[in-house]
Amino acid sequence: MVNGDQNRAGPKKKASTRRKKAAPTGDSEMVQLLTADGERVSHPEYDVSLTDQQYRDLYRDMVIVRRLDTEGTALQRQGQLGIWASLQGQEAAQIGSGRALAKQDMVFPTYREHGVLWTRDIDPIMPFGLFRGVDLGGWDSRKYKFQMYTIVIGAQALHATGYAMGVTKDGKVGGDDGEAVIAYFGDGASSQGDVNESFVWANVYNAPVVFFCQNNQYAISEPVIRQSRTPLYKRASGFGFPGVRVDGNDVLASYAVTKHALDNARHGNGPMFIEAYTYRMGAHTTTDDPTRYRESGEVEAWRSKDPIARMRTFLERSTIGDADYFQSIDDEADQHALDLRERVIALPDPVPGAIFENVFSEASPLVEAERAEFTEYHASFEGSGH
Amino acid sequence: MMTDTLRIGQAVGAGLRRAMEDDPKVLLMGEDVGKLGGVFRVTDGLQKDFGEDRVIDTPLAESGILGTAIGLAIRGWRPVCEIQFNGFVYPAFDQIVCQLAKMHYRSQGTVPLPIVVRIPCGGGIGAVEHHSESPEAYFAHTAGLKVVSCSDSNDAYWMIQQAIASQDPVIFFEPLRRYQEKGEVDTSGSLDTAHPLLASKVEREGTDATVVAWGSMTKVAHDAATAAAEDGRSLEVINLRTLSPLDMGPVYESVKKTGRMVVVHEAPSNVGIGAEIAARVTQDCFYSLESPVLRVTGYDTPYPAARLEEDYLPDLDRVLDAVDRTFGY
Numbered sequence A: 001m002v003n004g005d006q007n008r009a010g011p012k013k014k015a016s017t018r019r020k021k022a023a024p025t026g027d028s029e030m031v032q033l034l035t036a037d038g039e040r041v042s043h044p045e046y047d048v049s050l051t052d053q054q055y056r057d058l059y060r061d062m063v064i065v066r067r068l069d070t071e072g073t074a075l076q077r078q079g080q081l082g083i084w085a086s087l088q089g090q091e092a093a094q095i096g097s098g099r100a101l102a103k104q105d106m107v108f109p110t111y112r113e114h115g116v117l118w119t120r121d122i123d124p125i126m127p128f129g130l131f132r133g134v135d136l137g138g139w140d141s142r143k144y145k146f147q148m149y150t151i152v153i154g155a156q157a158l159h160a161t162g163y164a165m166g167v168t169k170d171g172k173v174g175g176d177d178g179e180a181v182i183a184y185f186g187d188g189a190s191s192q193g194d195v196n197e198s199f200v201w202a203n204v205y206n207a208p209v210v211f212f213c214q215n216n217q218y219a220i221s222e223p224v225i226r227q228s229r230t231p232l233y234k235r236a237s238g239f240g241f242p243g244v245r246v247d248g249n250d251v252l253a254s255y256a257v258t259k260h261a262l263d264n265a266r267h268g269n270g271p272m273f274i275e276a277y278t279y280r281m282g283a284h285t286t287t288d289d290p291t292r293y294r295e296s297g298e299v300e301a302w303r304s305k306d307p308i309a310r311m312r313t314f315l316e317r318s319t320i321g322d323a324d325y326f327q328s329i330d331d332e333a334d335q336h337a338l339d340l341r342e343r344v345i346a347l348p349d350p351v352p353g354a355i356f357e358n359v360f361s362e363a364s365p366l367v368e369a370e371r372a373e374f375t376e377y378h379a380s381f382e383g384s385g386h
Numbered sequence B: 001m002m003t004d005t006l007r008i009g010q011a012v013g014a015g016l017r018r019a020m021e022d023d024p025k026v027l028l029m030g031e032d033v034g035k036l037g038g039v040f041r042v043t044d045g046l047q048k049d050f051g052e053d054r055v056i057d058t059p060l061a062e063s064g065i066l067g068t069a070i071g072l073a074i075r076g077w078r079p080v081c082e083i084q085f086n087g088f089v090y091p092a093f094d095q096i097v098c099q100l101a102k103m104h105y106r107s108q109g110t111v112p113l114p115i116v117v118r119i120p121c122g123g124g125i126g127a128v129e130h131h132s133e134s135p136e137a138y139f140a141h142t143a144g145l146k147v148v149s150c151s152d153s154n155d156a157y158w159m160i161q162q163a164i165a166s167q168d169p170v171i172f173f174e175p176l177r178r179y180q181e182k183g184e185v186d187t188s189g190s191l192d193t194a195h196p197l198l199a200s201k202v203e204r205e206g207t208d209a210t211v212v213a214w215g216s217m218t219k220v221a222h223d224a225a226t227a228a229a230e231d232g233r234s235l236e237v238i239n240l241r242t243l244s245p246l247d248m249g250p251v252y253e254s255v256k257k258t259g260r261m262v263v264v265h266e267a268p269s270n271v272g273i274g275a276e277i278a279a280r281v282t283q284d285c286f287y288s289l290e291s292p293v294l295r296v297t298g299y300d301t302p303y304p305a306a307r308l309e310e311d312y313l314p315d316l317d318r319v320l321d322a323v324d325r326t327f328g329y
Helices: A012-021 A052-077 A091-099 A114-119 A128-132 A155-169 A193-204 A232-239 A251-266 A296-303 A307-317 A323-345 A352-356 A365-379 B008-022 B046-050 B062-075 B090-100 B136-140 B153-165 B217-230 B249-258 B273-284 B306-312 B316-326
Strands: A106-108 A181-186 A209-215 A243-247 A272-277 B003-007 B026-030 B055-057 B078-082 B116-121 B146-149 B170-175 B182-186 B201-204 B209-213 B235-239 B242-244 B261-268 B294-298
Touching: A052 A091, A052 A114, A052 A128, A052 A251, A052 A307, A052 A323, A091 A114, A091 A209, A091 A251, A091 A272, A091 A307, A106 A155, A128 A323, A155 A181, A155 A193, A155 A209, A155 B062, A155 B090, A181 A251, A193 A209, A193 A232, A193 B062, A193 B090, A209 A232, A209 A251, A232 A243, A232 A272, A243 A251, A251 A272, A352 A365, B003 B008, B003 B153, B008 B026, B008 B046, B008 B153, B008 B170, B008 B182, B026 B062, B046 B055, B062 B078, B062 B090, B090 B116, B090 B136, B116 B153, B136 B146, B136 B170, B136 B242, B136 B273, B146 B153, B153 B170, B153 B182, B201 B217, B201 B249, B209 B217, B209 B249, B209 B316, B217 B235, B217 B261, B217 B316, B235 B249, B249 B261, B249 B273, B261 B273, B261 B316, B273 B294, B294 B316
Parallel strands: A106 A181, A181 A209, A209 A272, A243 A272, B026 B055, B026 B078, B078 B116, B116 B170, B146 B170, B209 B235, B209 B261, B261 B294
Antiparallel strands: B003 B182, B146 B242, B201 B235
16 A cells, blocks of 8 residues: 555556555655655755765664564564564654654553664663563653553553643743654554544644654554545644654655654644555564555565665665675674573563562552561462472 | 632542652543543643643543553653543453552562552442442452542542642542532641541541441531430441551441441442451451441442432431431340
8 A cells, every 4th residue: 555545536447556656655645855866855844854864874773673673573473582573664654753852752652663763872671571471561651751651551651641732831942942742653543532632632732742653554453444535644734733754664764754744843833743654564463464455566666765764775875885884784683683682581571479570659458468468478479390 | 728629520630630740651542532621521621731642532431541541650651540430441451450450469569550540430320330439348358459548628629639649540539429528628737747549537526326438428427416416316327438558546446336237339339348357357356246237329230310319318317217227136
């Protein structure tokens, strides 16, 4: 499925014919700065001027997060993780938007934003406790300016909006040093009441929040046509703020549009909605089988729009990167993956008594009574080989 | 002691006012809480005095109220959310049980959510459907939430302040049909000297049977005790006050003394708080019991049409009848 298809009704076969004719490049509905062939193009409203080093850094980020992600899938297959939610195909959307964030901005992610997490200079092992089952993903979200992963679809869009309302109340909007908030969610979440309610709130209170929807075309097995028959970005206008579709496989466009939206928010101009039009190359998580619900031709069509390959072509053509450079990045990514693998496998199991920790801030007699009972019971096994 | 005579609804409002004066981070948010002062006028005058930034009239969407309150609390504010009527809390259920209740646990203690959710609870005012429900058991079943219920003016005034001061999320039930009843409030006390938020209270001592109640049913329990006294029976009345975590100490002490217990609540009996109390008393006071713990509750039906609610709601006679039955074993 390509840009605009969800607008069309009609027999499946016909849509499939059209799919081949339509091309995502040069689509006036979608902001693009780097074509699928790696050609640098301009856009009248959104542009970006980066140094060679910054271009290289974006490429490096994408290669490393893809490599870490591949390691996540491998670790799951080898029984080291209970489940893994792969980001493959969405590197440009995540790295582009993530690198557009200022240090003071706050991120509200789903459970797939491993790339955004990387851009916050956070140890990439952070979410692995959740997927390994040694904790519930409990990092200090305020310290890292990156909230905990959210499993319930779309719930975090409201948290982001409330947080953004708090930013306004704290007087932290209205200048370059203002704080902005970004909420990530997918195309499936666009159907959720919470996401739509967050649009209402954000508009009514002019909250400095950017809604970043990665339309990866599928909510597990359901294509985006099951969520909406209008392009998602068009929804924003009904809620009273701008919506824009960006080529989510284009790291430069993702960066430019997100930076614009965040600057807009931090200066007190209210929310924006970004639909990053992209594709999830793998399964929803390691538990599902995408061959049951999508055709290989579709996957191959999207493979030709790969975000990393096109950036590499751009770097090669503009002689910003040569073969040695690309090899060094691949080597570095392998090293990161190796480190990650060793550390994930070494993650210790939590102590059993951790069940009872932090249920409340203040003690609860019920929890304390059960903890005492558990401790006594558990102790009774000591020395008996259990 | 400095006292004030306040209706229960007014006492909640006075408590909110004092909490807002004491802590500039306290926010009120909900539908119609501003100019109107809430449909029960609990927040009357607060927006005028504290401004629209601290008394926030929200869009009409309960999940949105709770979800944005969570974001505000992460940011460092202390939101007090008003749910307009008991039956309207369900659209916010996911945000309460999946997000509000678990954030502290999931974050290994780094993200407390000091949020209070005020809910007018129960029926008895002749309202249309969805305005008379008692949803407390849903929330008491979820770890991470404190669930409390005030039943008189003094408790209303102090418990709301204690709930706001708590670092944990508190579901705060207000006895809708008692909002207009007056009572003495000791305004000279402090959060520390008031009866603890999480403690049940023996409100009337007796020797023959124990009646446990909370919220609007506390009055019914007292009335029953007064009526029983005329027949020569001495009932002990315990106001549970906190439904989660339960403070069973005074309940155990009482049943060990009286040997008989009746639990009264408006909510249906099936898997209700009364069942929990009966189970715990049976487990921990088995040899003190002279008869099974009985429950007097709403029926296991949807809340009926208003013209039938007096038949549905536990009243003085149903409580006395249950007390009689405990003597029949």
